[in-house]
Amino acid sequence: MSVYAKLTLFFSCVALVACNPKKETKTDDTAQRRRDSLETIRKAEEEARKRPRTAEDITLNKELAFDKHTLEETYPYKDTSRRFQLDKVKERLAFVENFQRTPATYGILQNHKNKNKEAPLVKKFHRNEYTRISDSLGTERYQSVPLYAVGEVDAPTLYGRDGSLVKLLSSDTVDFVKLEGVSFDGTWEVPKRYIKRIGDTVTFHRVVFVDVTNQNILTVERTGDCEWVIKSMNPATTGRHKPPYAQETPTGIFVVQEKKEKMYYYKDGTTSIEGFAPYASRFTNGAYVHGVPVNNPKGAIIEYSWSLGTIPRSHMCVRNASSHAKFVFDWARKYNSLVVVID
Template structure:
C-alpha cells in the first residue's frame, strides 16, 4: 500500500516539475524584477502549514472578466487614434480654471463641480503619477465626442475626446436641446501644455467623482469598531478550512457572495438552521463561543451569526487600524488613507477597475476586509483550463482569491516556453466600468506604491457602492 502511494507521488512530481521549469523570465535591460518574497503570513493557516506553502499555491483562477487582450487593444487603438492626447487636469489646475471662469452665451448653470477634500481629511499625497481633479467626466460615446465652445449642437468645435477618455468637470448647465436633453457639461482638459475648456452633451458620457466623505464615513465606522475591541476575520482561502455547504448549483448566494472561499453563517447554533455566506477576509467580532461555534457580529451585514470554529483563527486579529484602502465600486476609483491621532491622511487617490458578474467572473463584493497578505506577483489560469496564462504584479489580497493588483501580464510563447514580456503600466480601460474577475485592477505604478506602503498587519480594505 505505502509503495503504491509513493509511486503515485513520484509520477505526480515528474509531471509537475517539467511544467514549472518551462517558465523563465526575459527581463528587458531597463527593468529590474522585484525579488520573489514569501507571502506575508495571513493567519488562515497554522505555523507549520505556512512554512509548507509552495509557490504553486499562489496560482489563482483567471482574474480577467474580459480577455486582457481586449483591454490592451482598446488602449493601443486609442493612443494611435489621438495625435495629441487629451488628459484630465489636476485638482490644482481645475481650481484655477474655476476661479477665472466666466459665463457664456446660452448657458444656465445648474451645478458647479467643486468638490473639496473634507476639512477632516489631511492632504498628504505621496503618489503623483496620475494627478487628476476630484470631479471628472467619463466619455462613454462609442465614437468619441466633440467638445464645443458653447452648449449648442452647431457651436465651434474646440477639441475632440475618444471613448473612455476622462476630462475634468466644471459645471452642469442647461443649453440647447439635443437628442431629447438640454443638459450639457462644461469640462476642462489639457492638450500638451495648453489648458482649454468647452462643453460636452450629456449623452456623450457620465459624471464621476472621488466621494471622499463616503469613504471617510466607512473608515470612521471601522475605526470605531476597532477601538471597541479586536476584530477577527473569516479564513477560508481556497476552502482550506473546509468547503461550506451548498444549496443547489448556484455559485453565489442571493446577496452576491460566493460559495467558494466562504464560511457558512448560521442563524442558530445548528448546522441544520438557515445560513448565508461570509467571504474569506471579511472582518467580524467574536461575541461568544460554544463547543462548535463562534457567535459573531458581522458589521458589513449588520447582523449576528454562528460560525463553525474552523473558519476563524482566534489568535489573529485586527487590533489597530493604520492603513485603509477604500474602493468605490460605483465610481470605479479608490483612495488610500493613513489613520492617525490627528485624523485621516489621504496618501493617494486613483482610478481602478472592479469585477464584473458573468458566467466566468464575479463582482468585487461589498464589505470591510482585512488586508491579508502581499504577493510581489501571482499567476493566474486561462479560463476553463489548468494552463497558466499570466501573472499580476504587486498584489494585496483581501478576500478569497481577490487582490488589489497591477495590470495583468499575459505570458508570451517563445520556442515552446512561456516568457514574461515585462510589466505593463497602463490600460485605458482602468477607471471606466467593471472588467475584472473579483480583483481590483490598478495602474501598475500605483499598486507598487500601495504594495510598499500598506501595513499588512494593521491594514484593511473597504469596498463601497
C-alpha cells in the same frame, strides 16, 4: 482717646465682624459655581466621547504619498464626469472609528479556494447565473464561511465572505466560536477552523477605498481622533459580471490577508498559466488589488493601461497602475489594513 473716637472704633469693629461671614459666603458660592461649571464641562466632554462618530466628525485632508496618475476629486470622463465619493468615504471612516472604540478580539473569516473545507448547505439556497450555490443574500457557497444562528447548528443560515472582519465573543478552544460581525450584521456561531484570530491589539488605521461605480481607488491613513489623510487618488478597473468566469468585485469591508509580488493566473477554463499580475494584495476570495496584467508568464511589468478608470473589465480583482499597486503592496499591512469597496 475721646469717648466719640472710642465709640467710632467700637462700631467699626462690630461692622467688620458682621461683614466677614458675608464675604466668606460669597467666596464659597463663587467656588461652588466654578466647581459646578467644571463638572458640567467634564460631563459634556465625556458624553461627546461616548457619542458615535458621524461623517461630519471626520476630517479628511490631502497629503499624497503617491503622486503618479493622480486624479482630482472630480474629473472628466468621456462626455460626463466622475468623482471620488468622499461623502461615502467619510461615512465608512466614521464606522471604522466607531467599531474600534471599545476593546475587542478580532478575527478574519477565511476559506480561500475552500482550503478550510467547503461550507455546508444553507437552509435556503439557489443557484446563480454562474451555476454556483448561493444564499438568500446572493453570497456564494464557494470560498465562503457558514454562519449559524446562535444555538442552531444543524444548518447555517447565511454565508460569510472570505476576508470579512469579526469580533470574537467566545473562546476558540471549542468547536464553534460565537462572534459579532463587523463586515456584516448580527451575532453568529462559526466552526473555529474558518476563523483566523488576529488578536486584541490590532488597529485598522490604513484603508483602501475602491469605487466600483466611478472606477477609482483611494488610500487613506489615520493621523488622530477622527483625523485622516488621503495618500493617493488613482484610476482603477474592477470586476465585471460576465458568466461563467468574470465576476463583480464584491462591495463591503475586508481585511488585507495575503500578498504576492507576482500573482499568476490561468487562462479561462484551463489550468494553463496565461500570465501574471504584479504586486497583488488579496482581500476576499480570489480578489486582489494588483497592477496591470501581463499576458506572458515571463513578461516584463507594464506600468499603465488605457483601460484603467473606464469600465469593469476584471475577473473580480481591482486593477490599477503597477506603481500604485506596489505602493498599496508596501503600505497596506497584512491583517492590519482594510479594503472597503463602495458603489
